[in-house]
Structures are given as C-alpha cells and as structure tokens.
Amino acid sequence: HSQEKQDLPYTVAGSSQNYRLYCSSAAIAQAHRDGLSHLISEAESPSGEQRFNQFMQKLGKKPNSKNLDLNNCALSAADVTELASLLPFLPELEEISLSWNGCVGGTLKALTVHLHHVNLLRVLRLNNCRLTAEDVTSLGEAFEIVSQLEELDLSWNSNIGGKLSLLTKKIQKGCKLKLLKITDCNLTAKDGESLAEILNVIPNLEVLDLSINKHIGCSMKVIAQDLKNVPGLKELNLHMCGLKQDSLQGLDTALQHLAALRKLDISCNKEIGGGFKDSTAHLASLKNLEVLDLHQCCVTEEDVTVLSQVIPLLSSLQELNLSSNKSVGVSSDPLLGRLRFLPKLKSVAISNCGLGEESFSSLAEAALHLPELEILDLSWNKCVGGNLKLLLGALKLATELQVLRLSSCNLVAEDLALLSTYNMDGHLARLRKLDLSYNHSISDEGWVVFCQGLAVFKELSELDVSLRPLSCRDCGPWFSELLAALTKLPALTELGMQRWVLSESQRKQLESFNQDNKRNIRFDC
Template identity: 90%
Template sequence: MSADPLKENAQSCQDKCEEDIPKSSPFDFVIKQFQGKKSSPGKRKEQPSAIRKFFEGFDFVKSEVKARRETEETEINTSRADDQNEKEDLSIEDGPSHLISEAESPTGKQRFNQFMQKLGKKPNSKNLDLNNCALSATDVTELASLLPFLPELEEISLSWNGGIGGSLKALTVQLHHVNLLKVLRLNNCRLTAEDVTSLGEAFEIVPQLEELDLSWNSNIGGKLSLLTKKLQKGCKIRFLKITDCNLTAKDGESLAQILNVIPNLEVLDLSINKHIGCSMKIIAQDLKNVPGLKQLNLHMCGLKQDSLQALDTALQHLAELRKLDISGNKEIGGGFKDSAAHLANLKNLEVLDLHQCCVTEEDMTILSQVIPLLSSLQELNLSSNKNVGVSSDPLLGRLRFLPKLKSVAISNCCLREESFSSLAEAALHLPELEILDLSWNKCVGGNLKLLLEALKLATEIQVLRLSSCNLVTEDLALLILLTQDGHLARLQKLDLSYNDNVSDEGWAIFFKGLAVFKELSELDVSLRPSSCRDCGMWFSELLAALTKLPALAELGMQRWVLSESQRKRLESFNQDNKRSIRFDC
C-alpha cells in the first residue's frame, strides 16, 4: 500500500525547512547572536521566507522566532544601557559644568515659572516677591528645590506668610545656590527658634547679604543671640530691621556685640520693642562702631531719660545720620535739657521725629535753641506734645531758619492763637513745604486766614491736614478762594474730617468749588463718631464735582446720612463714569 501523499508532502517540507535551521541547540543559537555584532534599534529586520511563513504556526518554529525576538530585545536594552553609562561617565568627568547646564535647562525654568504662576506672580530671576501669598511649609520646600535654577537671584521677600514658620531650614540650606543674594525679607512669618538658628547658619553661605528684615516676628524675642553669634567680622549688612519682635534686654546686649562686625550698617530699626530701652546704654556705647549709620529708628522702645543721655553721647560719632526717630517714648520727657548737646551737631540730619515724647517746657527751651541749627532738616514731627503750643519759647517762629523743610507735623499740640500766628509767619520762609499737619488744634478754626499768605507762597504743598480743628464756613470758603486764584494747585490730600461746626451752607460752597482741585486724590469730610447729619443740601454739588476730579480715588464721608437713591447714585457713579473711587460712607 502506497504511503499517504499528505504525510509525504509534509515530511518533505519539514526536511527542507530544517536545512534553514542551524544544526545546534537553541542555546547555541542565542550564544552566537550575543557574540555577533550588536543590532541597531533602527535597523530594518530580515523578511521571513515563504517556507517560514507556512510553518509559523508550528510550535518548533514559534520557539525559534520567540528566542530570536528575545535576543534582539536584550541587545537593544543592553545597547541603551551602555549609552546611558557613557553619558553618566561624561557627566562625572565634566563636573561643575554639568550642574550649570542642568540649572539653566528649560525644565528648571519651566518649573519655576509654573510655581510663580500658581501663586499669581510674574517670574523674575532677580527679585523673588512672594509677599502675602499664603505660603505653606510645602511651598517653602518646593521653593527651596527651585533655588539651583536661580543663580542670579538678589532679593527674596516672603513677608506676611505666617504658614512658613518652623520650615525655614528647608530654604536656608539651599541658599548656597544664590550666593548673590542681597536682600532677605521675612516680616510676620511666625519664625521659630529653629528658624532663627538656621538663618544664623546661613550667613556663611550668603556673603553678599546687605538687607535683613525680620520685623513682626514676636518669637524672636529672647533668641536673637542664635542669629547674632553667627555673624562674621566684615559682614556686609547695611540694613537691619527688627521691628516689633518682642526683644528683651538680653537681645539688646546681643545686638550691641555685633555692631563692631557690621561696620557698613546704614539703617537700624528697633522700633516697637518696649523692653530694648533697658539695654540702650550698652547699645549706644557700641554705636561708635557704625559711623556710617544714616537711619536710627527707636520708636516706642521704652527709652527713659538716662537712655536719652546715653544716646546723645553716641550722636557725636554719627555725623552721617539722616533720620532720628525717638518718638513714642513718653518717659524721656524732661530729659532733653541734659541730653541735646550733640543733637545740634547733626548737620546732615533730614528727619527728626519727636512726636508723643511728653516734652516739658524746659525741654522746649533747649529744643528751641537746637532744632533751628539743623540746617539740612526736611521733616519735623512734634505732634502730640502739648507743651509745644503752650510754651513761651518761640520754637515754631524759629522754623524760618530751616528753609529746606518739606514736612511739618504739629498735630494735637494745644496750639494757642499766639503760637499759631508764629507758625504762620515762619511758614512764609518755607518755600519747599509739601506737608502741613495742624489737626486737633482747635485754635485753627476761624483763624485759617492767618495762614493765607503762607499758603499762597507754598506752591509745592501736596498734603494739608485740618482734622478736628473747629473749622467754620469762612475757613472752607478761604480754601476754595485760594485755589480759584491759582494757589494750592498741587494739593493731593485734604483732610477736613471732624469739623462739625461747618454749616450746611459752608459745605455746599466748598463742594461747589471743589472741582478746582484737579490733582486731589484723597478727601475726607467725615463727621465725628457722635454726629449724624443729612447731606441733601450739597449732595448734587458733590456729584457734579466728582466728574471733574480725574485723580480722586478715595472719599471719606462717614456719618453723613444718605438716602436710598443717593446711595444708588454713588454706587452707579463709578460704572457710569468708568472710575474706581472708594466711597467710605
């Protein structure tokens, strides 16, 4: 019986196929493939023969194909791994240049841009302004990871972000990436002792730091030494601000010790630290180590008469001082008679703030002799010192010897008509006067005409404050008349609040002529808290004037009674006129 034709054909095809398969085991085939030349991932694969296509469903062919595919994939992965190892070897050889290229890579910049956009800020490679952004500890960590991509950064401002307290170390350990940093502001961040310590440690890696502002961090009190002991001699800090940080007398001693290592200090602000006055003697002794100091702010520092005497001794070493603020220290009253000898030598002093110091009549005698000698003085604040107005010493009259004065604040000084008249005469010799504050001096009411000639000459005046001055209708009419004659043309801020004695007719006259104040940006006509009056008589005059005051941005009119229709007209005014005036009603 003849053989089955189908079996013979199958056997013949199988024999022919086996001629194409190597006469060795599958393992020998794989070894030969490893020993051969590596295949390129992009190399075109060999097309299968017709016979191989025919038998591709057989198991032994599937095994051979599978083995070959696995071999090719192994070769490709091996080739990629070799390439990656070569790149890593090159990066190790390149060293720092690899870090620079990574920092400047688009990916780093893109991450930084995304971080800033998330916070609603515009990216700036030199000035990082993240004030009041509700930052969290997580944000600080993310920001720290971005510092390597900001080698040109010069300013970091993270103020008013209370959520970052306790997490500052994550940022400070990365500050070596921004060794050009000059300004670091951390106001009101709820800094902890650990934060202060990490800041101190960072001083070694930010050698160019010039400004450090830690104000309004109450937990710094009692821990300032954690920061100051890390400062190195020759430190470049020029601005040091530690306002309202609950500093103690011990902190004052720590501060005094570093004054000899920051010789370039120009601004020292210790304001609103009521316990620092106890160590002011020690601080004053070391102020001689910062002869270039230009600004010293000691507002509300608990200074006493002996503190003032120590400070006066230090002034002889501070010839470059431009601003001296010792306001809000009520216990220094009576100490000027023995502590103003060196004040007169401050020929470069431009700002002197003595408001709320409880100066006595004896103090006024000394100040009347000293202040007129400060030939460079531009700003003088004597407010809330009642003896300024009642003293017989002619301090206000002698202001004529200070022709550079731009700002005079004599609010709440119990001025009498005689002292007010002396001021009015002196004002004739103050051609550069820009700010005049006479608020809470009742004698001004009905006597504003005494200032008439001075206000005519004060072509630069921009701010006039006459709050609670017992003004009358004639006073407001005078102001309008001055402006109509071309005077007070540059007036920007006018405070007429708490002048309840002005009649409705007086307010109507004022608002009718208000449009002549072309540069006016702020106006306050509010009544006293105990008052309540209808504004119907002059409301239409006000609305008419508003359309002619292009610079007006804020109008205070508290306790004036507005009808429903009047309120709606105010609410629609901005929309109808494309304005943005803030009505404080």
C-alpha cells in the same frame, strides 16, 4: 526552548578576553524598551528654568531670576521645600522676599542649606513668617554662606525675642550688612546686648530699625556705646522702644559719632519727656539730619525751651514731627516761629499740640519762609477754627503744598470759603490730599459753598469730610453740589463721607457716577 526564550550570545567589551553571556530574547527586548523609555523621560522632563516658571505660575507670580517676590502668597511647607530645590537654577538671584507667609516658620532650614547656590544674594526679607528658634539658628548658619548679604528684615516675628544671640553669634567680621530691621520682635534687654556686640563687625550698617520693642530700652545705653562702630549709619528707628531719660542721654552721646545720620525716630517713648535738657548737646551737630520724629514723647515746657534752641540749627531738616506733645502749643518759647530758619522743610506735623492763638500765629509767620513745604498737619488743634486766614495768607508762597490735614480743628463756614478762594488764586494748585474730617461745627451753608468751589482743586486725589464718631447728619443740602464738582475732579479717587446720611437715591447716584465716568471713587459712608 521556544524561539521567544532562545538564549542569544552577547559579548562584554573592555576586557582582555571575550565573555559570552546568554539571555533570552524577551529580556533583550525589555532592555531596549527600558533604554528607550529612559531617553524619552529625559527628553520630556522639564528643565530647571521650566520648573521655576511653573512654580511661580502656580503662585500667580511672574518669574524673575533676580528678584524672588513671594510676599503674602500663602506658602505651604511643601512650597518652601520645592523652592529650595529650585535655588540651584537661580545663580543670578539677588533678592528673596517671603514675608507674610506664616508656614515659613519651622521650615527655613530646608531653604538656608541651599543658599550657597545663590551667592549673589543681597536682600532677604522674612517679615511675619512665625520664625522659630530653629529658624533663627539656621539663619545664623547661613551667614557663613551668603557673604554678599546687605539687607535683612526679620520684623514682626515675635518668637525671635530672647533668641537673637542664635543669629548674632554667627555674624563674623567683614559682614556687609547695610540694613537690619527687627521691628516688633519682642526683643529683650539681653537681645539688645547681643546686638550691641555685633556692631563692631558690621561697620557698613546704614539702617537700624528696632522699633516697637518695648523692652529694648533697658539695654539702649549698651547699644548706644557701640554705635560709634557704625559711623556711616544713616537711619536709626527707635519708635516705641521703652526709652527712658538715661537712655536718651546715652543716645545723645552716641550722636557725636553719627555725622552721616539722616533720620532719627525716637517717637512714642513717653518716659523721655523732661530729659531733653541734658540730652541735646550733640543733636545740633547733625548737619545732615533730614527727618526728626519726636511725636508723643511727652516733652515738657522745659524740653521745648531746649528744642527751640537746637532744632533751628538742623540746617538740612526736611521732615519734623512734633505731634501729640501738648507743651509745644502752650510753651512761651517760640519753637514754631523759629522754623523759619529751616527753609528746606517739606513736612511739618503738629497735630494735637494744644496750639493757642499765639503759637498758631508764630507758625503762620514761619510758613512765609518755607517755600518747599509739601505736607502740613494741624489736626486736633481747635484754635485753627476761625483763624485759618492767618495760615492761608502765609501759604501764598508755599506753592508746593500737596497735603493739608485739618481734622477736628473746629473749622467754620468762613474757613472753607477761604480755602476755595485761595485756590482760585492758584496758591493751592498742587493740593492732592485734603482732610476736613471731624469738623462738626461747619454749617450746611458752609459745605454748600465749599462744594461749589471744590472744582478748582484740579489735582485733588483724596478728600475726607467725615463726621466724628457718634455724630450723624443729613447731607441733602449740599449733595448735588458735591456730585457736580466730582465731574470736574479727574484725579479724585478717594472720598471719605463717614456718618453723613445718604438716601438710597444718593448712593445710586454716586455709584452711577463711577460707572458713567469710568471712575473708581471709593466713598465710605
């Protein structure tokens, strides 16, 4: 043999005898090279932290070892698999948000099998991920692992409908869930029953959102019966859930067990109209209730009579929405006048309530007793036009008012002049959003006067003066006044001018104003 192929002896250690092995010098050299290559490979391979940082950088996100926010990142199935492999390196992770990533659907199991590495996980958000039945099953199995989970949001996953039991049957007693959102998931009556069955094992629940599930109302009586098992519930959202009068009665019975409730939303349930007379016995007992939303519930005049007795007793109420209930404005009962007994009110929405002069006057008188009012929405009440002075006089004490919506109120030039005058006196000094849209009856002269006084709204950030659809007018007479006012409104960022006709020159002036003043006023013409 040549020198290169000469056999050399090697000793095997760790034995009672020495064994001599023979191998070629070429094999020895190759072994040394392989060993060195292995050492170099280990030294150069990225650590788990580096891999995580690279993964986040690829998605255009800043790495955060406690909060993994990957909302709307166009994740692929491969990304979900890669993310799963990184979980062992994120022991401090508390929040995972994968919402608005459709490709998560069908791949969730790849992630959930690794959740035991993040046993501090408290928040999991999977909105609009196109979750499948298999994903729901995997999520249910994960509940046995993520014992610290407090918030679960599965909203806008329509395939969950009819399959919720795949998740709920895995939830065991002692579950620490505080927030459960299943908005717009196409839930069925059977899903409602499955949900009711777990309320006794999640006693710490504080927020339950079942909104936009039109078929869940059929099982609301069953759900209501078990709400007594979550006495600490603070927020109950049942917007557009297909509630009927009998489900409203069942819900009212449950309210006696929910003394901690702070928000109740039963809006857009048109079939509960006429049912309040038999369903408010316990509503008045909610002394901690801060938000009550009853908009678009088709309340009758008889309902208004009952509500005028109950609502003033909700001593902690801060937000009240009665919009799109025409009977509120035509009823002879003084519901709006009795709002004076709720001095903590910060937001009142009475849009499209068919207010007449009598009910509008009652509201104006009540406004004198609402010093903390921040938001007032009177849109789509035609009686406001020409009568705004009644309200503005009452708002002299409402120094906190920040949002005033007067869309489609038949306002006239005098109303706009009064707006500017009252602000000059400092009564609307904190106003930030002003909606005057769809008031076609205001003359050009009225807009000129308004724009001349617009500069006094120093904190105004949003202004809408759009015309209603199918309308079209030239804003030539007052455009120069508007442009001059803009220079004195440093906070303004949004300007709605839909269907006002601007010349090419006027458009360029607005664009130049943005550039010259380093502003970003977004105007929609």
